[in-house]
Amino acid sequence: MLSIRVSAGNVLFKEGDPANCAYLVEEGWIEIYTEQDGRRQSLSLIGTGQLFGEMGVIDGSVRTATAVATENSKLLCISAEQFLSLLDHAEPFHAELLRKLVARFREAQKAWMKGAILPRQESSAMGPGYAMLAGHRDIAHAIDRGEIVPYLQPIVDMVSGRWLGFEALARWQTPDDGVKLPVEFLPLAERTGLVQRIDLCIALRAMTELHPVGGHPCPYLNINFSAWHFKEERLLPAVRDLLEQSHLEPERLRIELTESQMLDNSDQALEIMSELQALGVKLALDDFGTGYSSLSVLHQMPFQILKIDRSLVSGVLVESRQRYVLRNLVALAADLDMEIVTEGVEDEATAIALRSLGCLAGQGYLYGRPMPIEDAIAAWQEQEATAAAKP
Ligand code: C2E
Ligand code: CA
Ligand code: CA
Numbered sequence: 001m002l003s004i005r006v007s008a009g010n011v012l013f014k015e016g017d018p019a020n021c022a023y024l025v026e027e028g029w030i031e032i033y034t035e036q037d038g039r040r041q042s043l044s045l046i047g048t049g050q051l052f053g054e055m056g057v058i059d060g061s062v063r064t065a066t067a068v069a070t071e072n073s074k075l076l077c078i079s080a081e082q083f084l085s086l087l088d089h090a091e092p093f094h095a096e097l098l099r100k101l102v103a104r105f106r107e108a109q110k111a112w113m114k115g116a117i118l119p120r121q122e123s124s125a126m127g128p129g130y131a132m133l134a135g136h137r138d139i140a141h142a143i144d145r146g147e148i149v150p151y152l153q154p155i156v157d158m159v160s161g162r163w164l165g166f167e168a169l170a171r172w173q174t175p176d177d178g179v180k181l182p183v184e185f186l187p188l189a190e191r192t193g194l195v196q197r198i199d200l201c202i203a204l205r206a207m208t209e210l211h212p213v214g215g216h217p218c219p220y221l222n223i224n225f226s227a228w229h230f231k232e233e234r235l236l237p238a239v240r241d242l243l244e245q246s247h248l249e250p251e252r253l254r255i256e257l258t259e260s261q262m263l264d265n266s267d268q269a270l271e272i273m274s275e276l277q278a279l280g281v282k283l284a285l286d287d288f289g290t291g292y293s294s295l296s297v298l299h300q301m302p303f304q305i306l307k308i309d310r311s312l313v314s315g316v317l318v319e320s321r322q323r324y325v326l327r328n329l330v331a332l333a334a335d336l337d338m339e340i341v342t343e344g345v346e347d348e349a350t351a352i353a354l355r356s357l358g359c360l361a362g363q364g365y366l367y368g369r370p371m372p373i374e375d376a377i378a379a380w381q382e383q384e385a386t387a388a389a390k391p
Pocket of ligand 2: 167224256286
């Protein structure tokens, strides 16, 4: 971006010029006008903090008016390339809103110049903003119809093979398209905030169904909460409500959070975390070992469980450095009184290697994929019955 100074009377662009940049007025005044039958028709005066010349950049058309400095002015030039790249990175809905506003303004301007009152809005393609709104609507309907449900994946004692509890993972059971994975609907729900409703309905259903399931000890339940609950300070009341409605004992509930959720407002995050712990709920740091986690969070935040990401686990058989990192993490977690759960355990050899490093609890395809709640509960009950039958 370039700052330029222009003197009073300087023309910045003329009607018919290509729109190769937009301008932000830093100082001074710019007049925008058209000429009709040799008469100058002033359209607007643009002052400090205002943008002009952006319309042609947004809709790719030539200038439909002339811009001239009415006094010595200072302008920030934003090239069309830069402007469009910012627009490409904007939320599709916001970018489309801008394009539609420009189209409407152009029509209004044309109509006004012809003396008409009601400009006709030409039909146009639906665009990515529409896809986002329609996607949001579909997910909201799916929640209302109870199509978004929790699947449960067991978390296992890797020494005895005994299931200890479950992580609830969202699945969309569509009427005609089979079961959709989170990657197919969560990113959009994250962007629009709808993920909060998903989290709550997954948590309530899983907690309610798991509450009556007994055992020695009873299975615990891990749930995932999006950063939105932190941002909107709804986490604590939401968890209280969930516990009240489901009757699940707080000690059986584990909330999985990622470090990036805590970064925005760590003092506030700390307060919420300690209030959750005062309820008896345990907190797990999810995805540890990905780009979003760092060691500092381990001692700054009072997590009781550390979930080690699959990316750290998968190389454990071949990478000696990875084994070294894991061994030290186990020692660190023990010092900090944290329990470790390793994610993505896919084969026995990895499980053996993890056990030898001191990782005792694991989750992964080796032990069980995420499954419908009824199947998970049936398998749990079978395990308990087998254990009870043993002398
Ligand atoms: P996550 O919390 O890290 O969950 C673990 C993911 O790893 C799950 O993917 C699980 O199916 C998968 N996984 C488990 N064991 C293995 C294994 O041995 N190998 C491999 N390759 N993958 C394994 P899933 O169910 O597709 O969920 C993806 C992510 O979506 C979750 O990652 C979590 O971040 C998010 N998510 C899922 N359900 C919810 C939810 O209800 N609320 C929120 N906010 N996020 C959710
Ligand atoms: Ca998780
Ligand atoms: Ca994880």
